[in-house]
Structures are given as structure tokens and as C-alpha cells.
Amino acid sequence: MLFQKKRKKTAKNIEDLIEKTLRELAFNNTQFRIEVTQETDPEGKCKINLNGIDRIDFLFSANIGEPLKPLAKIASGGELSRIMLSLKSIPRRC
Secondary structure, eight states: OHHHHHHHHHHHHHHHHHHHHHHHTTOTTOEEEEEEEEOBOTTSOBOOBTTBSEEEEEEEEOSTTOOOEEHHHHOOHHHHHHHHHHHHTSOSOO
16 A cells, blocks of 8 residues: 555656646646556456566546546657657656
8 A cells, every 4th residue: 555655646746747848849738647556356456467466557638628538549659749748758656
């Protein structure tokens, strides 16, 4: 549980840094969220898969009023390029 709280806090820090960088890249109305969730079995125990216990989803909205949707499904090539640039510009320790 402690690690999940740290992951969620780090995800929030990364979201803020990415949105700041996207504004610097003339993406003024975008929203970017990192959703950290855990799946549980019917008994309420965490499911463990090949990638661990957390599921990480990047959500994105390019325009005001549009709902956040999975980045992989809606982002254009140009949007993906700017988001990747934003990710790469984040310091190693947030």
C-alpha cells in the first residue's frame, strides 16, 4: 500500500511537469493524467500479472471540454511526439 501511494504521488508530479512542458510547446488546452489502479480478485486480493500489481494508463485530452481518453487510442502523431518530448524532458527524480 505504501508503494502505491508513492506511485500515485509521483504520477501526479509527472502529470504536472508534462502539462507544463506541453504549454511551453504551444499545447495550451491539453490535459494529461496518469491513472494508477490495481485489479483485485473476488476475494479482494491484488491480482499480480507479468507487469506487477499496478495498472498504469496515460489519459489525454487535446481540447477544452473533451473528456480524458486513453492516449494510445486518440493521440495523433504530432501529439504523441510532443508528449514524448515532454516525458523525456522530465528530470530523473521527480
